[in-house]
Amino acid sequence: MKIGLQVGQIKVIFNVGPLVGKTRHPLAYVHWFRPLQSVDHVTQMFRLVPSSQQHGPNAEVIPVDCICRPVHLIPHWHSGNIGGDEVDKFLLNKYIDLDLFHTLEGTVTM
């Protein structure tokens, strides 16, 4: 498990107006994926599933200074959803560049 790191999908990047409040950094509304725990043994990439909460997405508003870097998600096709439009499982592509590979390497628990 990668401690302190979590993958999320950024849905809105915004600044609150003066009437709502004043924050130090701009904010982002994020839909979280589940923590980086499970690894696909063939590709050695982390499996990702959207996190849910009370039958809805696990959403949070966080400051943008928590964003580390973008990631590349590969849809994880399996026999049940081949050809379907909706994909709910992904693989975190750590081979997309050296920086991400270095960040995630050494965290795979066999």
Add this chain to the structure above:
Amino acid sequence: MLASERGYYLPACCPLPRLPISQIQEQYGAPLLLEALETFFATNFAALQNHHRIHAFDRLDVYKYITILSPPKQHVSNTKRFFKLRATPSVPSHNNRKGLSPAVFDSALFLKDADTNAISHGIEGNPSLFAYLEEPFDAW
């Protein structure tokens, strides 16, 4: 703000100023934005008792993208540390011959706990590399 270690850059001019929260929830597929925003303010500004209560008709300045300066790495060039993250909904085209421009919501890696994250551990933190270097060359 653009620091040498980590940082971000937002466009100087907001492209979508003063959008109502209810409209953002509908267009961006963000149904829990109001609740998440209330939770954020309750958590981070709990000391402010007379804080303005957030309503669906309150307005936010929305940006289409943000540029991130990722943490430095010893073996990664500084010019490759800039990343652009987009968050735009599907937009209808003014030209009837063209269809909708697709929605783009990028995924990102977040630092949930800056104190315990492993981002700063580089090659210098990998003991196996030092084991290689300590072997005498004639042993290869």
